[in-house]
Amino acid sequence: MAGLREKQKADKNRRILEAATTLFRESGYDNARIEDIAEMAEVSVGTLYNYYQNKGDILVATVSMEVTEVLEAGERVIANPPLNVEEALRTLIEQYYDHSLFYLSKEMWRTAMAISIQQPETPLSRRYTELDSELSAQIVRLVATLQKRGAVIASIEAQAIGEVIFNNLNMMFIEFAKVEAMPLEVLKTRVAAQHRPIAALISSVKAV
Incomplete structure (x- = not known):
């Protein structure tokens, strides 16, 4: 029962x-x-x-549902990532972005972000912060996985690089959410261009 x-x-x-x-x-x-x-x-x-106590709680719970599904999809990428570092990063990050508007509109994302900042001590706002941490950790694990498979330079600090990459993709998503007219493809193209030199720097296989 x-x-x-x-x-x-x-x-x-x-x-x-x-x-x-x-x-x-x-x-x-x-x-x-x-x-x-x-x-x-x-x-x-x-x-x-x-x-739920109010609409804000419902909205942040929807974000949690969205990101939980994104994380589950991300695990499949990490389990068998492309061995080209740039391609692996792009595959995982586009997985995030492609799902980002499945449940939520840009307006809803803006509101959820504001609630998480304005009411940081509520359980659901803390959950919002935890989800960001889980996404960041997933990027770190992708870099570490590529490092173990010889695609990333052994001396690179996977934790630091992964956090830098997440911080950038997260900030770019905030900018995307702020601009109603920006298409998703523009976001993906801009982020891929920003991550390309990072991928080249950390890759153990250098382009000739």
């Missing part, structure tokens, strides 16, 4: 998040009402408040 209850709870949570993202996109975050989210999710308003 406990397993069934957990499954039902997870199902309700998923319905709430999917309803919220639909309404946030259709009506805008500010205009979406808790009552409408509950109705679309087919739960009572009271039930919704058992899961």
Whole structure:
């Protein structure tokens, strides 16, 4: 019975998040009402408040759902990355970017970022920070994996390089979210160009 209850709870949570993202996109975050989210999710308003205190909590939880799926996809890249460093970085980072607007719009990302800064002590805001750390750690593990396979120079500090790469791709994503008209392909092209010289510097196989 406990397993069934957990499954039902997870199902309700998923319905709430999917309803919220639909309404946030259709009506805008500010205009979406808790009552409408509950109705679309087919739960009572009271039930919704058992899961989330406010719309901000729902939004940051949606970010968590988004990034969790991105991390799962990233693990498949790390398990068998291209041995060309530039290609490996591009493959993983584009995996991140391609999924970034699956649940959330740019407006929703901007709002979530603001909430995470304005309310840093809330559990869901702390989760937002943890997810950034997990993405950064995944980049570090990609560099370390390539290093073990001989594609990255042995003396390179994988931790430091991975964090530098993540900090750049994260800042570029923030800029992307701020500019409503910027296409995703422009973001990917610009980040790939920025990471190309880093890949060349750390690669054990030098272009001739």
